[in-house]
Amino acid sequence: MGKKKKIKKLREQVKALEAELASATTHTHDVAPLAPKGGFPDMPVIEGVRFAAVQAGVRYKGRYDVMLALCDPGTSIAGVFTRSATRSANVLDCQEKLGSDPSGGAAIIVNSGNSNAFTGRHGEGSVKAICEAVAKITGVPENRVFTSSTGVIGERLPHDRITAKLDALKDALDPGALDLAARAIMTTDTFPKGAVAEVEIGGKTVKIAGIAKGSGMIAPDMATMLVYIFTDAKIAQPDLQSMLGELTNVTFNNITVDSDTSTSDTLLLAATGASGVEVTAKTDAFRTALHDVMLNLAHQVVRDGEGATKFVEVRVTGAASDADARTHALAIANSPLIKTAVAGEDPNWGRVVMAIGKSGAAADRDLITIRFGDILVAEKGWVSPDYREEQGAAYMKNEELVISVDLGLGDGEAVVWTCDLTHGYIQINADYRS
C-alpha cells in the first residue's frame, strides 16, 4: 500500500473511531480528570435561607432541573452579570431588581435545560410569568424574585413546566438542600461544584456556602456560568455589591476556558444576616473568606473546562500597570497556540513571547523573563543560558502548571487561570447538535 493510501486509510480509521467514541461517551458524563479529588464538600446550613430542587422536565426527564432558594426578610442580594450585548431576558430582569427593598425577603429560581436566550419578546414573558407565580406562592414581592436559565438557546422556555412545580418546590424547602440545588443547575458539567468557608468575627462564626455550574456545553447551547453564594453575615446591599464586584475582578473575571462569553452568566450573592454578625465592605476577614469561596468555585469551572487535561495558572508581574498585566495574562491564557502546546506537553516558550507581543499592552523584548514553574526559561531577550529543554519538557508533564512572565517595566501584576485546548474540546463542540 502506498504512503498516501495508508494515510488516507488511517484518517478514515481515526474518524470512525472518533465517531464511535463520541457516541459511547455522549450521555455518560465521565467526571473530568481535573475534578477536585475530595468530591463535593459538606455544605453547612446557612441560617435564613432554604433550598429545594425538583424534576420539572424542562428539557430532559429523570433529572433535577429546577432549584429554588428562599431567603428570609432582610436578606441583601448583590449580583454581577455577563457584559454581553445580547444578554438574556433573565439577566436584564435581575439587573433591574438589584438593590430593591429587602424587607419582603428574596427568592432565586433557576432552571437548566433551556437558556431562555435569544427568544425575543417571549423570553421576557417567561421571566414575568415565573416571577409572578413565585411571588404568589412564596409571598416574596415580585421585584425580589431573581431568575436564571441555562441550556439550549433560541427555543421558547416552557415556563408552565416550571410554575407547575412551585408547590412541590415550596413543600420541599430545606436548609440542608444546597447540594441538591448544585446538581439541579448542571448542564454538561461533569461534577457539581461547591465551596464553603467559615470565619470568626468578633467571637462569632459567619458561614459562606456557594455553588456554581459551568463550563460544559451541550447540544445546542453555549457555556453558561451560574454561581450562587449564600452567607449569614449581616451586610448592607451597597457594601455587599462593591465587595462582590471587586472580588469578581480577581476570581471569575480572571478565568478563561475558550475566550467565549455566555449571554446568561450570572453570579448572585445573598447575605441573610441571620448570624447577627455585622460586616461592611472593610471587614477584611469576611472579604478573605468570600474571596476564597469565589476563587475555589472559579477554579472548579476551569477544572471542568471542556476537554481540559491541564490546569494552568498564568502569573504576570512587572507590567506597566495592573490592566496591562491582565491584558498580557489573558493573551497568554487565550492563545490557541499556547493552549495546544500545553495539551501536547511542549515547553514552547516562543509562543509565550508571541502572545505577549500581540496583546497590545506594553512590553520590551529584552526585559522579559519567562518561567515554567521555578524553571528560568528566557531572559534578556533570549533563552536562558542555563535552560535545558529536558527541564521544560519534564515540567510540562505536570497536571497543574504555572507560567510566569515578568515584564521588567513596573509594578503591574495579574493572575489568570485557564486549561489546555485538546481533541476533547473539538469533539465536544464540533458534534452535531441534534
Place this chain on the structure above:
Amino acid sequence: MGKKKKIKKLREQVKALEAELASATTHTHDVAPLAPKGGFPDMPVIEGVRFAAVQAGVRYKGRYDVMLALCDPGTSIAGVFTRSATRSANVLDCQEKLGSDPSGGAAIIVNSGNSNAFTGRHGEGSVKAICEAVAKITGVPENRVFTSSTGVIGERLPHDRITAKLDALKDALDPGALDLAARAIMTTDTFPKGAVAEVEIGGKTVKIAGIAKGSGMIAPDMATMLVYIFTDAKIAQPDLQSMLGELTNVTFNNITVDSDTSTSDTLLLAATGASGVEVTAKTDAFRTALHDVMLNLAHQVVRDGEGATKFVEVRVTGAASDADARTHALAIANSPLIKTAVAGEDPNWGRVVMAIGKSGAAADRDLITIRFGDILVAEKGWVSPDYREEQGAAYMKNEELVISVDLGLGDGEAVVWTCDLTHGYIQINADYRS
C-alpha cells in the same frame, strides 16, 4: 466489556492511530483540501526585478530556503508589518529603511528555517551581517536591503550559511524565477502561494505578481505570514505606501486562522517603474488590480490554515460604524465555539448571537438578522419562523460558507475570512516540538 472499559480502549486506539498518522504525515506535506484547484499560477515577468533561490541548509538539507529579489534603481518599496511588541530584528530593520532613497535599487532577501526572533542582540547582528554582505555583492546600498526570516524561534540564525550563498544567488538571478522564490519561503505551508493581475492604464499594461507564505507551523515556531508583491508600475513611495496600508486593512488584516499574531509578519511591495506607466494613490484601476492580488494571496493563507477543512466568509452590515462591524466580524471569526461548529457542520446560529454579544461593539438583540448563505436564520431577536434546521444543516456541508449578520443599527460594514477549528489544528500544534 463494560462501557467505561470500552471507552478507555477506544481512546487508546484513537491515540495510537493519531500518533501513527502524525508520524506518517510529518514530512509529506499533503496539500490542504482547500488549496486553489488551479495550482500555482503562471507568473508573468515583471520588468525591473530578478529573482533567485538556493539551498543554503539554514535548518533543513535538500530544499530551497533562501530567496533574493534584486530591484532596479528607482524602485519604490512600501511595507506593512506585524504590530507585535516583540517583533523580530528583521522587522525593526525593514521599518527603519522604508522611504530611503531609491536611486541605488533595492534587494529583498528571505530565509526559511529560522525566524531570527527572540534571539536578543544576536538577531540584530545577523541582520546587519546579511545586509552588509548583500550590499557588497549586489552594489545596492545597505539601507536598501530588506530581510525577512521565518522558521524556528529562539535559536541563533546561522547567517554565515546565507552569506556563503550570495554569489550563487547573484549568478542565478532570473526575471522568471518568482515561482522558485515562492517555494523557498515556505515552512509548513502545504502549497506555494502566488497571484497575478494585469491592468490596462492609458493604453499600456501594468503587471502585478505576488507570493506569500503562511500559516503553517513547524517545530518549534509560530505561524509567520510573509508576502512579497512586485509591479512594474511607476509610483512614488508615499503613494505606494498609503495605498498598501489601505488595502491591507481590507485584505490581510481581515483574515484570521487562530487569532494569534506572529512576531515576523511582513508584506513588502516593490514598484520598479519599468512599464513607464505613472500611477498615483488615486489610480483606481491599479488599486483594484493590487487589491485583487492581495485578497487572493490573503485567501490562500486562510485556505492553508492549519487543519482547515472549511473556508468561511463573515459579512457584517448595518453596524454603527465600520470599526464596530470589523469588531463583530472578528469576534465571530475567532470564536472557538463557532469554528468548531463549522468543523462539525452544525448550523449553530446561537453561537453567532453569543459572539456578537461578547464583541464589545454595539448591538441590539431584537434588530439582529443572521443568514447562512442566502438562508434567513434569525431575525427580530429570535429564530426566523420560516427557518428549518434541515436547511441550515444542508448548507453547512459546503466547503465554502458565508455567515452574514446585519445589526440594523447603521451603515458600518466589514468582511473577514477564516477557517474552521478541527482535530487537525490540535494535532499539528500539540505535537511535541523535537
